[in-house]
Amino acid sequence: MNSISLNADLAAISRLVVEGAMLVYTFAFLTFAYHLSQLASTKKAVRAGATKLERVGIILLAVAAAIHGVGVVLRGISASRVPWANMYEFSIAGSFVVVTIFLFALTIKDIRLIATFVAGFNLLILGTADTIFYVDVKSLMPALQSYWLVIHVMVAVLATAFFNIAAALSIAYIFKTAKWVKASKLKLVDLMRRILALFPNEEKLERLSYRFNIIGFILWTFTLIAGAIWAERAWHRYWGWDTKEVWTFIIWTIYAGYLHANATRGWNGKRSAWLAVVGFVAILFNFTVVNLFFKGLHVYSGLK
């Protein structure tokens, strides 16, 4: 029955491909960052030239995403299973979903301005994955051998990607409405102010963030339920306050609070934007600190 085959050579190629994608992400990130500074220029001619630069950035980002996707698929083939069974794989698959959703959303909504954030974020995640989380391709421990690995984790990745984009929009909102940004006379803040002026207005940012968050919340609710169904099969109880279950619950509760905040006078706007950011920080915490340092049943980082 030992039919699992691992292909270490292919895994090494996959890693190289992912590193190649990182290189292109770097170019995309630099292009977007430079583009933003150009856009914020006081000279009209400089601003006019920036549009071309943005197109180059988007193309670079799409190329990076395509290479990234190839890397993720190769990793899956090398392990003969879905490529999200440990932290390294979850990082490369998750960041691929983030960039895919972003590129897809671009065709519906004009959210080009957070491209810098998306490119930078993916670069950071891939860099961490490649240097800290990397593990050789491994066979699945029996507890992970379930179709729920496909459903539960895939939906969790999707939810995380939506929350991620929403958090980026909320951060833009927070800066845009911050008093110190409005008042400061520092040159750097002035540049930031001019960049922020390019973003959609506050109301639009808030609404966009809300829309990404509600999709994230529905997906997260599903992740929680699917996790409980799987836990009932694998761990003989549907809920046991395992550290990962605790944090899934905490994140769900924070975003439930966020949704209520949006319907409460005095809590919408800045406070709800902060809640969206806190929720996403909790997700990052859940993925990094809880995985690596907390004791629990979800010890799947594959790291020692």
Place this chain on the structure above:
Amino acid sequence: MPSSQLSNEPVNSPEIGIKGWLRWTWRQLTSMRTALILLLLLAAAAVPGSVFPQRSADPNGVTAYFDANPTLAPILDKIQLFDVYTSAWFSAIYILLFTSLIGCVLPRTAAHARALRLPPVATPKNLKRMPAYKSASLTTKKSQDALLANAEALLKKQRYRVAIEAASGKTGGSVSAERGYLRETGNLIFHLSLMGVLIAVGIGGGLSYSGQRVLVEGESFVNNLAGYDSFSPGTFFNESQLVPFSVRLDKFEVDFYRDKTLKNQANAGTPTDFRAFVTTTLGATGKSTTGLIRVNEPLAMPNANIYLTGNGYAPSITIRDKQGQVVYSGATAFLPQDKNYTSLGVIKVTDVPKQYGIISFFYPTVGTLDSGALTSLYPDAAIPLLSMNVYQGDLGINGGQPKNVFALDIKNMKQIAGGKSGVKGLRLQLGETVKLPNELGTVTFDGLKRFASLDVDYNPGGVWVLVFALLALAGVATSLLVPRRRVWIRQTETGFEVAALARGDDPVLEKVVAEIVSELAPKKIKKESDE
């Protein structure tokens, strides 16, 4: 009541005061702001449960914490930090939250039920004030006359509830429409389902039970309280819930990943499958059936599921005294200590004049560390070896208290082999017999079996928790994704005006208005009128 009269009333009438205060408290508790704060409090209160070990999930961790922090632990225990999710403060928050939820949702349900029976609200006087607004002209008399009927048909097709208002005075006739009642329905279903989840968790937990049993290959156990190594019943558990059946572990198989190419050392020895082959016999019919239990694939029995939660080696050991009489014989489960199954077991020999105990390590594939200590290099039994340290003295089992079979209390015992006793510890390969110290006789490593840790669980609430959770999911998706909006279309002197108002977030409000305008005033007609 006019305010001038109010001031003449006695202000501090205690009865009214209490009533008023209660009403004020209730209103505060059921407000959205309170729900929001309670939610955030609940999130914060859940955090310590992931930082400190919890008795429910990790009882050994709690014991270890007490050992490591003897002064701090009792203080933390007093504020229930090892039982966070059943603590008074955590319970207080969620009980308040659910009270707030009921107080908010029940009146809303009633209001929604009323709204479902009422026609859409009257068309507001000034439609221009609405968030989405457009006007258009109709120049033919025919299209002007047909406007309201067309508008009604169009909106009905788009599943709006529609009411027509006749013209009065200067104001033209209008159509008032509303859609998306499902948004509120979904919202209410979501909140009520959460109540359902909570109740199902509570009742299900009360009726549940969970029993653990370690079985060595060839052994069996019966589903009654005496059959379990440990058993945790819910509050309403009754022993009659245990359906009589027995389970025998026929065979236990493990697959470890073997790396033929030797390119992936990291994965060598990773378990890829555990299989427990069992024979179950129902007490009522005496019928036996064979079954297979794997991780993720429990075996369904009447009123219980049997799960595979652990496994390890059980070396068969026979001990004979000086005269060659067997004083101990059997396969003993050894607990795995690392991923290569270095395992620890305890043997207690009581059937002799002077009791003794053995602490033994089992190495399935033995190797030697640089320090000279033994270790296991691979989880499969390629070069099995047992090492033993022997202790003589009081085993502490005469007091009648049940003792942990996996631990030896050496407080009142003297080590006679291994360690600093002056006598080397024993080492046995499979099939070997060696002499015990102090003329105690011999010990033989006869054979090697495996054991499985089984968990027998019953929770009738689970399925209801799932039903309510899925209802909640459907409810929350509906309430967040279905837009609720009101649309008004009113005749004007030259044509008509359309306005829309969203209740909640509605990304397509302006588009809806534009579409209605183009439907009711097609370009063709406009062209005709232009000529």
